[in-house]
Amino acid sequence: MEISIRKLEHIFLCSHCNVEYDRSTLLECIELIHKGTSNINFDDINTEVKLFGKRLSAPIIVSGMTGGFRGAEEINKNIAKAVEELNLGMGLGSQRAAIVNKELEDTYRVVRDYTESLVIGNLGAVNFIKDGWDLEVIDRAIEMIDADALAIHFNPLQEIIQPEGDVNFKNISEKLKDIISEYKKHRDVPFIAKQVGEGFSKEDAKELEYFDAIDVQGSGGTSWAKVEYYRVKDKEKREILKNFLNWGIPTAQSILEVKSSYNKIIIGSGGLRSGIDIAKCLALGCSCTAVALPVLRAALKGYEKVVELLSKYIEELKITMFLVGAENIEELRRIPYILKEPLKSILVERGCKV
Amino acid sequence: MEISIRKLEHIFLCSHCNVEYDRSTLLECIELIHKGTSNINFDDINTEVKLFGKRLSAPIIVSGMTGGFRGAEEINKNIAKAVEELNLGMGLGSQRAAIVNKELEDTYRVVRDYTESLVIGNLGAVNFIKDGWDLEVIDRAIEMIDADALAIHFNPLQEIIQPEGDVNFKNISEKLKDIISEYKKHRDVPFIAKQVGEGFSKEDAKELEYFDAIDVQGSGGTSWAKVEYYRVKDKEKREILKNFLNWGIPTAQSILEVKSSYNKIIIGSGGLRSGIDIAKCLALGCSCTAVALPVLRAALKGYEKVVELLSKYIEELKITMFLVGAENIEELRRIPYILKEPLKSILVERGCKV
Amino acid sequence: MEISIRKLEHIFLCSHCNVEYDRSTLLECIELIHKGTSNINFDDINTEVKLFGKRLSAPIIVSGMTGGFRGAEEINKNIAKAVEELNLGMGLGSQRAAIVNKELEDTYRVVRDYTESLVIGNLGAVNFIKDGWDLEVIDRAIEMIDADALAIHFNPLQEIIQPEGDVNFKNISEKLKDIISEYKKHRDVPFIAKQVGEGFSKEDAKELEYFDAIDVQGSGGTSWAKVEYYRVKDKEKREILKNFLNWGIPTAQSILEVKSSYNKIIIGSGGLRSGIDIAKCLALGCSCTAVALPVLRAALKGYEKVVELLSKYIEELKITMFLVGAENIEELRRIPYILKEPLKSILVERGCKV
Amino acid sequence: MEISIRKLEHIFLCSHCNVEYDRSTLLECIELIHKGTSNINFDDINTEVKLFGKRLSAPIIVSGMTGGFRGAEEINKNIAKAVEELNLGMGLGSQRAAIVNKELEDTYRVVRDYTESLVIGNLGAVNFIKDGWDLEVIDRAIEMIDADALAIHFNPLQEIIQPEGDVNFKNISEKLKDIISEYKKHRDVPFIAKQVGEGFSKEDAKELEYFDAIDVQGSGGTSWAKVEYYRVKDKEKREILKNFLNWGIPTAQSILEVKSSYNKIIIGSGGLRSGIDIAKCLALGCSCTAVALPVLRAALKGYEKVVELLSKYIEELKITMFLVGAENIEELRRIPYILKEPLKSILVERGCKV
């Protein structure tokens, strides 16, 4: 199947069907504490953060989703306009299509016509093995969109369940370590290790310490096994897929696993659906958060809908900060919270100090 | 919207709709122990307590709810007559309306035509900032109803979700500390820090040590987010509110949090709906308990209904005392109980010794 | 209401309605361990025990239920015939009716026409206070039925919820201690402290150490609040009763509480409904078990039904013994079992070593 | 009832009815950890193991199920062909029928016409007592099918609930110890202790240390009480059976119990229904796994269906290995996993180190 048709199908499915995990993000195991006196002025609340050299009005970025086919421009444009208006950040979908076919570059580059805010490029880790990608590809990806940072996505589940998948991940993190350290000599752009909805473990995070940031993209939101389940006709294949619908590390667990073995920037993501979810990720120690699916659905309806959605998240985040008595993001990252079961026991089992 | 119309709307909604939390008070995690021999005579049971200088026949007060509009007299009168008949205590709703408009004073003062029992005044903490209230306002509030004590309510959730809300709580507890200590030089009336259904944390309680009592008013009963949810027409605002429907510290948790960092009088409240609930609060260490919503509903039907309801609570309290073998409230406060999950783990997480 | 009519009403309700607790006995928290090799011969299994001087073919007695009105003879006769046939034990209902009215003695004495097996008399603890009962009453109760032992039932819940209830339990256990020790000088019959479906706590058991046995009769089976709930017409009274429908110490908890502070004979009872339940009580350390409600229902249909029911329990008990590899009751009392949540935490909370 | 008709009835019931436990295997308490980088090449994954002298392409054997009546050949043939094609192993059903009646030997021996792979013989432990079996019977069973190993099944539950059951298990493991050690002098074939769906405990495993392997066959899959429940007409017998429908040690628990007191080969089995289940057993330390019911159902439809089913399991096992980053079975046996409640507490209760 042609790559652009598959991408269209993904977007169609994500927009119309239930493509989310039945199992939760485990963020419901994190309980923020009502501060009965609040002690702050709502109008003083400041949600600003600095990330990858850019100042954002709130610690929210749109996760990388699309590009590489006719139609993607519209989506990317809508996200870019909203992100510019609210001064947030955004990622782009895998740039492989444009690496392969230069004519598709504008489906990504379009965002720079609309925003000067934080824009993050996106390449697949597995392609550095399969397609033998090198420093030049990284250069092209960054320059194509004047990227502030580059996300390398690791997606073994997605690859193994797709008929067209690339499944050779042998020594992938060693290989990337070499390429990235080589590239850094040439240009100091931040690199982000990113999942696509299955999360990283603490062992992964240790292995990926050479990355400047980890975007956990844990499970509980968009489920690639579910998306694929809709596409598969073959009964036996569907039976197999069914067994993996709940595979992955829930977002709250993934954040705390990564935090226990990795000292740099952590982005909380995967299934975030409200400003309270966002606040919880920050309270767990993340520097920023990211959202994909709900933004995609909004972007298909127009840029105003994206503004509306992200404004709602910011408003909820601010209300939460008011109710826990945190005036800014640094304070929010230090508030007490309750860690409930089953997450608490899971972390004990995993040997993660919390 | 005019304040008196909003108050009427609140009362209407509280009376006809489900305005209570879906999440519980966590009082179901407290299990009293059947005493198989009882060893006491039911007819000897004494439920008397002394509170703020008045002797009550049972440790139950009606939480402050109303006043400040035509129609409130009737409700307050019904509560006052019942409280007098049973020799219990009662609070009044926020007296701000009468502070602003002297003509409305009789909607509060009416209670003194019917009861000489314990009556508690009520002012909003946030107004000491917003309206620059001073010692004189306190004086007026107390004298208006010959108050035995004055409750200062902290209601950040309520303010932030109301379109008309006051949201500057900056340094609110320091400010109140000054005002109260100043006022105490002049007249030694007890001050009570009170929530309106979201509870205080142990950190709050430490901050509020200058109050003579804390009325926890934890979550599990009347939910202001739910009340507001009925009032809001705007779809986006409703979406935001939805996320806060379960916000707050459950009553049982709030009592034990406060107890762990505060040594004075604790009033157990928020979602108490039976004499067993009341007995549990006392077993947890409270000196008294308070009930709002069910009393409001009864008061709208007539004073006899209030007597009936409160008598039922007292009867249930006495049966519970008989079954745990406690002859008086002091004994009840020392009986053993079982602390069950999830409350037990929550308190461990919160570092509260129990 | 006349006592005999009330008793009839109780029997009618117990026979036709759901009168059992919604909350369980917590016996589901006890899990016996399958012995994969069994290692015993089913035909060698011996379920005999000795209790109060009589040898029983299995550790099962029928709990005391009835007597004192015309019609009770039939029920008691059916139980007695079955108990004789299977060589088990039985208790009789409260003998107060016959103490008050000698003409009713035959409604109890009838059992001795049918069985020479273990028969246990029954008096209410509260009547020793209310009616000033003395050694003579004990004598009459024992001689009336040639009792092998005498159960004294403690039933504060039952008394407090009945309109006709006696509610003076003041110093009841001290008073009984004197009477029983006095009586023992005269005749050495075993005395049993018995609940009626709400269980004893470890504190109770310590207080009752002068009894020769404790029959826990914990909650999870027949609920007297539920029985009474059917009888009460008054709406307010029903509301009160509702709050006590789950009152009581579940049977498994009560057994382990009592065991932790009492060294003599423990009878496991309250809500036992199968031979596995019976085996669990024995594994917890009981010397015998007792069943009421299901036997009553069988006895109303004829003595064969009682034999059938009790035979089924014995058969299930034997199968369980075969599957855990216990050849006799002594071995069964020493087999390993798993103590599961929430019972495990409850016992930790209660300071009971297990 | 004739033995062959009963066997047919079993197969008919297992094929058409729900004959599985309501209670789970507890394998859902084992959570494998997503390895976000995978770091291996799917095409390098090697699932081979060596078991009882034969090399299998994957650690999966078909549990012993049938033989001994006309019609069994077809089933056994279909399994044998599939097992040969995929290079897996298989067991046969109890060979007692052919021990008793030589004419039925071909219903077992047929498998050797189709496979040279691992074939395991099967005898009932209880028959060594009841029928006084000796070394010669073992010889005949092994030679009948040129067995690579011999499973001795312990099935106390099955025997006790069947009207025709043999229930003398007295000293069964001592007796077998003598016979097996005697036999081993003569021929060194591996002996496997096997349940039939109720699992072994750690105490059992210690007792059975003279066996070369333990095939746990824990509960959660085929339930013999349920199978029997369909066959029983008598109401009282059904009532008894009902109480044992959940009897047994769940598979995950049984594996960990056995592992804690037994150092040789453990086969994980009982209720395995996917390649993830299989991977979990291996991660828990098993050397191989076994499946019965689903294979039976497939075999009744034809050998291709067996190939299809087992291929699906292998594919799922490989995907799981890819997602946890294990290149071969030895690596899979050492990956980290999360042990969740209630299994974790059960193992603590049982004194099993994990």
Ligand SMILES: Cc1cc2nc3c(=O)[nH]c(=O)nc-3n(C[C@H](O)[C@H](O)[C@H](O)COP(=O)(O)O)c2cc1C
């Ligand atoms: C339609 C769609 C396309 C996506 N494409 C990419 C991609 O190209 N590269 C990538 O790293 N992640 C991609 N993702 C994954 C998201 O970045 C994100 O990790 C995932 O959707 C989980 O977040 P959510 O639960 O908020 O949707 C895509 C997600 C969606 C919904």
Ligand SMILES: Cc1cc2nc3c(=O)[nH]c(=O)nc-3n(C[C@H](O)[C@H](O)[C@H](O)COP(=O)(O)O)c2cc1C
């Ligand atoms: C209609 C209504 C009006 C209230 N007004 C006030 C108020 O003016 N001041 C205040 O401190 N609390 C007010 N409360 C809050 C109650 O005092 C109490 O804290 C809350 O309702 C929780 O208790 P409950 O669950 O028993 O209703 C009001 C409650 C209700 C239901």
Ligand SMILES: Cc1cc2nc3c(=O)[nH]c(=O)nc-3n(C[C@H](O)[C@H](O)[C@H](O)COP(=O)(O)O)c2cc1C
């Ligand atoms: C109809 C009925 C009458 C009872 N009467 C007495 C009684 O007179 N004295 C007594 O000690 N217990 C009495 N009991 C209580 C039983 O002995 C037993 O404690 C209780 O029913 C719990 O056991 P079960 O769950 O097996 O029914 C009675 C129970 C029933 C059902």
Ligand SMILES: Cc1cc2nc3c(=O)[nH]c(=O)nc-3n(C[C@H](O)[C@H](O)[C@H](O)COP(=O)(O)O)c2cc1C
């Ligand atoms: C129809 C059928 C017949 C069986 N016959 C035997 C047998 O003869 N000998 C034996 O050891 N186990 C026998 N078993 C038990 C299986 O080997 C296995 O232990 C049990 O079915 C649990 O595994 P499952 O949940 O995968 O079905 C039989 C199982 C089935 C379904």
